[in-house]
Amino acid sequence: MSWENEKRICPHCGIEFMPNAHNQKYHSEECKQAAENKRWYQQNKEARKKQITEQRRQKREERRKLLVDRMALAGTTYLNEQIALGNPQIDLTNAWRKFLPEGTPQADEKAAMLAFVRGTELAAEMHRVNALMRGHPLDDSPLPDEA
Numbered sequence: 001m002s003w004e005n006e007k008r009i010c011p012h013c014g015i016e017f018m019p020n021a022h023n024q025k026y027h028s029e030e031c032k033q034a035a036e037n038k039r040w041y042q043q044n045k046e047a048r049k050k051q052i053t054e055q056r057r058q059k060r061e062e063r064r065k066l067l068v069d070r071m072a073l074a075g076t077t078y079l080n081e082q083i084a085l086g087n088p089q090i091d092l093t094n095a096w097r098k099f100l101p102e103g104t105p106q107a108d109e110k111a112a113m114l115a116f117v118r119g120t121e122l123a124a125e126m127h128r129v130n131a132l133m134r135g136h137p138l139d140d141s142p143l144p145d146e147a
């Protein structure tokens, strides 16, 4: 059976059609165009998604580096704090969030993050909570770099 007598199914709309050329894949120009547009959109979507994922990864890395530096100043390590919280896998880069009241505006969240990594009240509070969770008595003494 040659291609002229071979029924085909348009991969875009699903209509059955008889081809006019041996390499005709879509039943119409419109379907061919629509399928190309869809493919282009999908490829772009993937690229955008990859870009956003990469930006988020970089921000996470930056936050983590700030935290690691901050923790070194406080005489502890990232892993120590994870273990203190009972979970060596926990992501501490967002740990400061739990000290924020619900519904805090994003701008205030950024300020709180900065306050946290710079070792002001939020950091001190986190260390108090960590100390409590470790079973140590509440210690209100200032952090080493605040003394």
Ligand SMILES: [Zn+2]
Residues within 6 Å of the ligand: 010, 011, 012, 013, 014, 015, 026, 027, 028, 031
């Ligand atoms: Zn079609």
